[in-house]
Amino acid sequence: MDQSKIGQFLKQLRKEKGITQEEFAEKIGVSGRTVSRWETGSNMPDISLLVDIADFYDVDVREIIEGEKKSEMMNEEIRDTAEKMADYAGAEKGRLLKFSQIVGVVGMIILSAATVFQCLNYEPSPWTFISVILSFLALVAMMVMTLYVTGVLRRIINNRTAAIAIIVLVAVLFLIVVRYIVGMMMVIAVIYLDYLKPASRIEGIENYDKTYLEEEFSGDMTSHFFLFPDDVGAAEKADFWYEYKTDLLDTEGSFFLEAVYSDEDFENETERISEITCTVNNGEEDITQSVIYDEDMYNYPAYIAIDGYTHNYEYALMDYDNNRIIYVMLGYPDYEDLSEYSDYLKSDQDAYDLENGTTLERFCIYSAKAVGFDGYCEY
Numbered sequence: 001m002d003q004s005k006i007g008q009f010l011k012q013l014r015k016e017k018g019i020t021q022e023e024f025a026e027k028i029g030v031s032g033r034t035v036s037r038w039e040t041g042s043n044m045p046d047i048s049l050l051v052d053i054a055d056f057y058d059v060d061v062r063e064i065i066e067g068e069k070k071s072e073m074m075n076e077e078i079r080d081t082a083e084k085m086a087d088y089a090g091a092e093k094g095r096l097l098k099f100s101q102i103v104g105v106v107g108m109i110i111l112s113a114a115t116v117f118q119c120l121n122y123e124p125s126p127w128t129f130i131s132v133i134l135s136f137l138a139l140v141a142m143m144v145m146t147l148y149v150t151g152v153l154r155r156i157i158n159n160r161t162a163a164i165a166i167i168v169l170v171a172v173l174f175l176i177v178v179r180y181i182v183g184m185m186m187v188i189a190v191i192y193l194d195y196l197k198p199a200s201r202i203e204g205i206e207n208y209d210k211t212y213l214e215e216e217f218s219g220d221m222t223s224h225f226f227l228f229p230d231d232v233g234a235a236e237k238a239d240f241w242y243e244y245k246t247d248l249l250d251t252e253g254s255f256f257l258e259a260v261y262s263d264e265d266f267e268n269e270t271e272r273i274s275e276i277t278c279t280v281n282n283g284e285e286d287i288t289q290s291v292i293y294d295e296d297m298y299n300y301p302a303y304i305a306i307d308g309y310t311h312n313y314e315y316a317l318m319d320y321d322n323n324r325i326i327y328v329m330l331g332y333p334d335y336e337d338l339s340e341y342s343d344y345l346k347s348d349q350d351a352y353d354l355e356n357g358t359t360l361e362r363f364c365i366y367s368a369k370a371v372g373f374d375g376y377c378e379y
Contacts (some may be wrong), residue, residue: 005067104146308359
């Protein structure tokens with residue numbers, strides 16, 4: 001079947017009638033764009049329309065299919081067969097059309113409800129933002145398809161009032177979605193600006209106050225600074241400094257207390273740290289956990305209270321040669337910023353990567369595996 005030849009034949013028949021594509025389209029009940037596609041050969045008339053086209057142009061259905069006129073006219077038997085084929089095709093098309101209409105309407109209702117619920121329970125985040133946008137686009141696509149299948153779209157296009165009403169409705173829906181787009185953009189901007197702002201730095205042993213550190217930072221950093229001493233009165237020499245930055249997502253910080261003790265006080269402080277425990281109830285019983293003593297991961301032996309749990313680390317490094325203890329607390333550490341303190345970090349900084357499972361299985365004395373729950377009970 002030569003579609004281009006058929007298209008030229010239909011174009012020739014129309015010109016012989018002296019009518020435009022729009023005029024012919026109106027008589028057949030299709031759009032002018034559809035007629036144009038027939039005549040260019042990019043598309044073919046539906047089988048249910050062949051009899052109507054043949055009757056209008058006063059030609060045989062076979063002549064349309066073959067793209068040229070024959071000497072004889074279509075006889076009654078051929079016409080009857082063609083009409084029955086058209087009726088059959090129309091009935092089948094009607095069943096499919098009705099099914100498509102039902103699916104389209106149901107899909108519109110579901111997508112509308114999904115979009116509304118997402119907007120009502122909207123919590124700013126990149127994933128919810130993308131979810132709302134995709135739901136809205138899917139709703140618009142489903143709406144257009146449903147209107148097209150039901151034939152309403154064509155009537156809307158030809159009805160100025162209805163077209164304006166639909167445009168206004170879509171504009172209102174778009175403005176509702178834009179509200180969340182703008183909100184998400186503002187959240188992203190705030191997060192980005194928070195990320196760029198420099199960390200606050202505090203220095204000097206006169207600024208060491210364990211009670212303040214516990215109250216200000218223990219919640220975000222899953223730590224109560226258990227290893228840090230209540231005061232540094234027993235130390236012969238001490239230095240303290242920390243940096244922190246708080247944003248919408250979390251608090252990042254690094255805390256260092258370096259203290260040198262006499263022989264007796266060093267032994268006493270070592271004993272205090274080594275005996276630190278924390279009792280957590282896992283839902284059935286109390287579980288007591290002690291600090292871990294490790295001699296391999298750092299440049300000094302270390303007593304560890306947190307190692308990787310929720311991206312936090314707390315430990316005390318024991319410099320036995322100099323009676324010195326370095327107390328360290330890190331929350332979401334940035335190792336490039338801490339490069340000057342590499343002597344106080346793990347020998348292998350790749351061990352801070354929680355994905356590779358090298359941080360003592362995210363050990364934390366402040367937590368215990370909960371019974372019947374895939375999570376932890378915290379102190």
